[in-house]
Amino acid sequence: MRKIMIIDIDGCVCEHIDNEELQKMATAKPIQDSIKKINQWYGEGHFICFFTAREEKHKKITENWLKKHGIKYHKIVFGKPRRLIGDEYHYIDDMPVRASRFKGKFTDFVKKKKDVLVFEND
Numbered sequence: 001m002r003k004i005m006i007i008d009i010d011g012c013v014c015e016h017i018d019n020e021e022l023q024k025m026a027t028a029k030p031i032q033d034s035i036k037k038i039n040q041w042y043g044e045g046h047f048i049c050f051f052t053a054r055e056e057k058h059k060k061i062t063e064n065w066l067k068k069h070g071i072k073y074h075k076i077v078f079g080k081p082r083r084l085i086g087d088e089y090h091y092i093d094d095m096p097v098r099a100s101r102f103k104g105k106f107t108d109f110v111k112k113k114k115d116v117l118v119f120e121n122d
Contacts, residue, residue: 037106042072
């Protein structure tokens with residue numbers, strides 16, 4: 001089954017760079033294990049979409065960086081709302097969604113039972 005991978009860039013594909021540090025975006029340190037796994041998923045036919053808090057004005061520098069590091073993808077969505085300390089991201093959709101927190105390395109997916117927040121009618 002094809003997966004649609006929605007992946008943040010800063011902190012998942014390269015070192016974390018804040019939008020205010022534009023000068024660092026072109027030279028951000030890549031996370032090689034992440035790039036390898038993303039390119040593997042791409043090669044397996046999965047859809048790779050980067051969803052980033054970087055803004056449209058960062059488009060060219062971001063695309064150039066991805067190209068320089070040989071990262072394969074289908075789409076980039078700019079302008080993800082920026083999380084502040086204490087905020088949580090909640091993705092709500094009418095289709096089944098799986099969310100995974102990146103903790104420094106992409107590995108194979110495994111099934112684990114975790115507590116999740118759901119709407120009361122689920």
